[in-house]
Amino acid sequence: MRLIIAEKPSVALDIAHTLGQTQKHEGYVTVGSDTITWAYGHLVTLASPEQYDPTWKTWAWATLPMLPDRFQLTAIPKTQAHLKIVIGLMKQADRIVNACDSDREGESIFRLIHSLSGVKKPVDRLWLSENTPSAIRKALASMKPAKDYDDLAKAALARAQADWLVGLNATRAFSLRHGQPGQPLSVGRVQTPTLKIIVDRDREIGTFKPTPYWQLAVKFQAPAGDYTGIWQGPEKEHAARIPSKAQADGLAQKLPPGTPGKISRLEKKTVSIKPPFFFSVNDPHLSRWPEVGACEETFAT
Template identity: 40%
Template sequence: MKTLIIAEKPDMGRTIAAVMEPRAKNNRTYLEGEKYIVTWAIGHLLGLAEPDAYDAKYKRWNIQDLPIIPEQFKIVPNPKTKDQLKMIGELAKRCNAIVNACDAGREGQYIFALIQQQLKLRQPVKRLWISDLTAESIATGFERLRDASEFEFLTQAARARSEADWLIGMNASRAFTTRHNTLLSVGRVQTPVLALIHDREKEIEAFQSQTFYDVWAEFKQDQIKYKGAWQGDRLTKPEEAEGIAATVRGKEGKITKYDTKQTKEYPFKLYDLTLLQREANAKYGYSAKKTLDVAQALYERHKVISYPRTNSNYVT
């Protein structure tokens, strides 16, 4: 029997196969070699079921039925990718071991965990944990496969995040919609973000501009000229600034105190996804999604950057 390698996306699966099984037979949904069969998940093949999967009464939105809190969450296949899920199940029957080669992060863990749960995969699982898709990294990663149990807490964190999204989204959206008699979407992330945007817009609308005045002096010592600024409370009246300037104009300055110290300036940290998106937006006007799509392509197809969804600023 062979070992089944499950990657997160087709490009990633083909890249792994090129290293581990360069002579693999190429099928549309998997590649098969002497020791390994490589297939992929195409992102999320499964998701949490809608409320009416637990009880038909939830098809109607009724505030009296809230909150909806399942004792155990049900998962359902994505109709668009159910054939790929079925193929993974068929391939698993021919294998006595599995390698989880999904992205090295929380969502990669969750994607694999749902597949394992839905298909009731009982084979022992090893984890491929790599941050880039170069041939060297893939080969080294397979030499150092880790036990899947090491990442159980990460899987639980991903599952908790997904179920929290469901609980807040399904219950709060129904509560606000039925209460206000208009369709309102509420979410764990989107609602606080909208609140921040709303509050900031209110601050902008309420902002009243005010003119401040600075007092600058030019100094000269041994043919060296330099400028200095008056330090104190902000000056809101021009006569206050003029009064300070008139007091010192043409007079000799005296240095009463100075400090010297050595400092170290460290290089910038590497990009994480958030910083990359922020800078790409500022420089090129890219949306967050466009930056992610470009970074993902540079990672998967061109192999020139490391895993883009990490929040780490360091290489392993």
């Protein structure tokens, strides 16, 4: 039996329907000799502090920092029944396919289940970026050994362990120092720096002081007809901005209405208006847009 483990039930069913006629069972479906199940996202996680040491259950300075000698895995209680089904299928399978999402987190979800199960059987990686039947068939025909993705799995595990070490220790430390009883202060490896970016930006907006500037529009006369031009300075950024009213008035005196002008260059071209395809990270032709219409633009300087 070949067992295919997807990250979500919807993906599992897409794969199953691509393989053929499905038969439903409790927690999985079968198509011929293939069995397809799913993970509901995370089924396995790193153990909580009290599972390493009962004294770590108490939030106290004496227990910090909490540094496990070796990280342990544990089943997530609310999905424990389904995890039992998945592990049971893994023990029955001749070959296992990791069909979780094609990213670091998807790799982590499968590897944690596989590690907790203790099953030692060949594993292939099904790398899917879209769930259309043609993409699924192509991915099934080009699977690679799971070991080819070991570095991705190591990166995922390092991220999870860093989240545990930083998040649990820092949250307890900040809560003990600055929090109120029953109101912990959540600190995390990602959320806290991200929150700082938002706070810094909000402060920038709050302390922003607008800087006034002036622009000069001059009506020129030319043989082909009058036109209005906007004064441009030498600066590459905001070239049309004049920093003071006095400078704007001085330029206006040098360029009164009716100043003779000369059109040195005239560009006229037809460009196509091209709507994009529906987004697909797996589409190699994503940058090729069909031409469905055209418009005419004229540029004069």
